[in-house]
Amino acid sequence: MLSNSLVELDRAHLIHPVASWRGHEAAGVRILSSGKGAVVRDATGRELIDGFAGLWCVNAGYGQESVVAAATEQMRDLCYATGYFGIGSDPAIRLAARLADHAPGDLNHVYFTLGGSDAVDSTVRFVRYYWHSRGKPQKDQFITLEYGYHGSSTVGAGLTALPAFHAGFGVPYDWQHKIPSPYPYRNPLGSDVEAMIAQSKAQLLAKIEELGGADRVAAFYAEPIQGSGGVIVPPKGWLKAMRDLCAKNDILFVADEVITAFGRTGPLFACSEEGIVPDMITTAKGLTSAYVPMGAVFMSEHVYQTIADGAGQAAVGHGYTYSAHPVSAAVGLAVLDLYEGSLLDNGRRMGDRLQAGLQSLSDHPLVGDVRGRGMLAAIELVTDKDKKTQLPAASLPATRIFERAWEAGLVARAFAWGVIGYAPPLCCTEAEIDAIVERTRIVLDQTLEDPDVR
């Protein structure tokens, strides 16, 4: 009864992100009411394993009492302190210091935002400011990857490579450029790591040339694993090769770790296991495990000092009311305690189990590729394994895949082109990981019988 009236109210008043508005009106909302660990409960009381941690963000799992207590206490003590006018708060300062300690290399400076999109936006401004400070304002061209996702602000949407984020919105801007993604499954060189890396390097150099040389190029952005593009895992060594190529050409390298950081692929930062130190890293999601919104930009000593020197006594005019929000920071500290406790280790063990479990589905007639690292994974479905034919009928089978998974008691992401994405909470148990795999098998078998998948 209550849930029926909520469905109507939702239809009438709540606009949903990245949705077909008409499609959503027709389908109606699925309301989640509570969660504990890796399990969420819908408004009818049905329990599902959240194999996607909300939106790759509830890394610590639902209902962590220490996080709830930290937020409550901070709200009681001091609900807000601005970062403007030289003011600060205890949790924000301590969180910045602890995170800087964990961040790769000399990424010692932290700028807190509200989420990932404004973290990316902030880096675009910092990159521009940096080149002004170095007396090279003509370095104003940005390069990202096809299949890349860098948020939904207008600037970020232009860096993003998903067509739905461009059409009708007037982006990408003419200073935003893409090069092909390192997508092993769909690249004829896919099994040759060295050849793929050489190809990407050549593509980046060609793009730099096309834009008038390195003296025009400000920055290159890459996700260590491309998330929203379909969990595309570049070959080992690719990230380092691209980072080095940027350094050689005096181009800033920004790693967008909004998905990959905070244990998603194993360590707190995916860049650490790649052995690279970018000029800046963007994060969000797992930073607060999504209990409250927060993002962060990590900035190298060199970039920070250059911008600070360039500005001198003038303000670096970039900020939000909720930059370094004390409640978000208190949550961040509590979540960091969990990571430093047993959570990262559990995530690593469960990640191995998840990858092995999904690999065991490889012989299914619909499974073309299984890929991922740690608690980030995907399977790509095809109707012909030799030809790697994508699922037909655009997004229809994908929508059905999502619905079938839900019916089987699993929340998983179904990408429009037939990729199923996984990013479970790091607190999953072995039984929950096994259930994710088994429920996926049910979905695959049902999808094989779908008359549109032929």
Ligand code: PMP
């Ligand atoms: N960058 C990446 C790599 C992302 O995956 C996302 C969100 N999925 C963003 C930026 C944007 O983050 P938000 O949705 O918090 O604005």
